[in-house]
Amino acid sequence: MPLKESAFHILSALAEEPTHGYGIMKDVEQQSGGTVRLRPGTLYAVLAELVDDGLIEVDSEEVIQSRLRRNYRLTASGARRLADEAERRRAAAVTAGRRLRRSGLLPEGGAA
Structure with missing residues (x-):
């Protein structure tokens, strides 16, 4: 099942x-x-x-100005899932670009 957009960007971050x-x-926005x-x-x-899905885990916790700050890290499972999703998205983008060029809606060498 594909990752939600937000989950994909969080794993990437x-x-x-x-x-x-x-x-x-901030990283996701950038x-x-x-x-x-x-x-x-x-x-x-x-x-x-x-x-809960085992794709990330808490790496460390610290108290900053009386507030708990959790640092998260990618698990090996999360890294595999991110790589699979990145490849799925790349393949879909390549297919879309190819179809646009074949249809004449996007000139050869166009951005897609």
Whole structure:
């Protein structure tokens, strides 16, 4: 089953190193060119689902200004799922570009 857009971006944000919720929100916004902006409620709901599914886990916890900050990290299972989803999306994009060029709606060498 394909990953939700938000889950895909969260896993991608955690692919390089563990980070906390606010860092994930900023990374997702940056990697999506501002098209995906996670609100805290959405972010933490998706993080909980990803933890339950074993795709991420809590890496560390610290108290900053009397607030608990959790750093999350990608699990091996999460890395495999992210790689599979990235390949699925890449293949779909290649197919779409090929079809657009064949139909004449996108010139050869076009962006898709």
